[in-house]
Amino acid sequence: MYRPEIKVLDCTIRDGGLINKWQFSDELVRATYQAVCDAGVDYMEIGYKASLDMFDPKEYGKWRFCEEDAVKRVLDGLELKSKLACMVDVGRVNIAEILPARESIFDMIRVACYIKEVDKGIALANQIMDQGYEVTLNLMAVSTNLEKDIDEALAQINETAIPCVYVVDSYGSMYCEDITFLVKKYLQAMPGKTMGIHCHNNRQLAFGNTIQAIIDGSNMIDASIYGIGRGAGNCTLELLLGFLKNPKYNLRPVLKLIQDYFVPLRNQIEWGYIIPLMITGTFNEHPRAGIEWRAGENRDKYAEFYDRLTRSEIIE
């Protein structure tokens, strides 16, 4: 697939940090950024920006906070070929701590929110745009909303200057037909805006669904190295780059990074095709239950986990 408008965003550190509380070594993050640049990837999202008074820095690594000086120190001396992004969650960031874009190492700040808090998401995105950043709005867990609420949120966003809105399959529960339905709905409701796609891989569909979204018109595409991300993880960057035909992308630096850093990391922390997370995806459930199950002593008792989800008391 070749379409010059397509941009790729690597979310390795931001989404991967949800597994290990962002306790990545500086060396790994630096090597990842270098590889992402060498691969010609357009953006790298290097963490969340959050207030230091909301999370304990003893427990969470620096990529939970993305303080300007800390990020600059780690990337010191590297040519910043890929644009840098970070993510903010509604209610977990102090806007007063965000520098004007011209003084920041970041080019883009992405706002994550649920449909039910879209007003707060829009307000935060507006404040960030006022500071001069590129902005996206990532509507999480859309698979759990009624269509009328989605439509209402999209109509509101359409009235704003937010240039890019994401379809996010937070639970890894969507099929290609769901992707087509939502991407077309978003495009129709918000003409002129760029559509993003962020898929989770609970059912080995993240790459296939990402391709479907590209076919349907998405031009801002998320992926992560070796698929790292909470639970089942994401669309893998190496598969995505193998699919895109733009000659600016180069697969080899990503393969080298995987062998040097991410295969060893995968032996320490878990993500990927894991049956309890396949089950939560199949049932359109938050991965939390599956992740907790994997942390317990019955981690490989898949039938019992299935029973837990399917044989709970029925709530009429």
Next chain:
Amino acid sequence: MYRPEIKVLDCTIRDGGLINKWQFSDELVRATYQAVCDAGVDYMEIGYKASLDMFDPKEYGKWRFCEEDAVKRVLDGLELKSKLACMVDVGRVNIAEILPARESIFDMIRVACYIKEVDKGIALANQIMDQGYEVTLNLMAVSTNLEKDIDEALAQINETAIPCVYVVDSYGSMYCEDITFLVKKYLQAMPGKTMGIHCHNNRQLAFGNTIQAIIDGSNMIDASIYGIGRGAGNCTLELLLGFLKNPKYNLRPVLKLIQDYFVPLRNQIEWGYIIPLMITGTFNEHPRAGIEWRAGENRDKYAEFYDRLTRSEIIE
């Protein structure tokens, strides 16, 4: 997806045996057949039927040969709820050794052949149909053929009584658009025949492509437990059963089987998302090169494997 015509075929032992020369324990095969029956799966392909004088029984397990008595002994006492199938390769089976269907434990024999040997495949399928079996013709590695040769083969098959023909993505190199193109082509060239789909998972697309084939009209669907199969493996049976809405299918017995047998087996033999096999899939290459690389001392040197495939001498 619910369509009453859809049938599922489990190819766990047949395709998985390509990894370990069919050296599965009787206990594992028996438990697999029992779980497949309990899950409501329509067919189980339990191995290849091959002449004992073509392969050394000291090297290859009994599922390479599928002798009637051996199969009956292993399944003795079980209710044969799922139909039993085996596969034959053109040139590797002695038709004289195949019993008439009424004397056999097998209901179906699937013929695998390349487009270039379709005449032999048709002749073998005809002989097997004459013996009273259900038959399918599985056209391997179709991604490597010129369209005119595919069209010619399909026209020939259309003249036969073979009821079911498979689109086979042997190299795991196809995208959803390729699946749609081929399934529609096959359906148009051979009206009235059932279309099968058999996908490999080199690029995490086996399940997504299988869904696409179902949307496009395929009704005979291959999958394997936990995706076991040569190299990257197949569409997983557990994902497929989670997708199909026919109430006759039941996911739980498959999950129990995975935890009891296939997670331990995966610790002994390798299949799944493995970068060298992702690379062969991306380049539409036979997985052989990737499997050999994984058997060598540089097994985790992915960039070097990539170089090997992309920097070979150019053949004009």
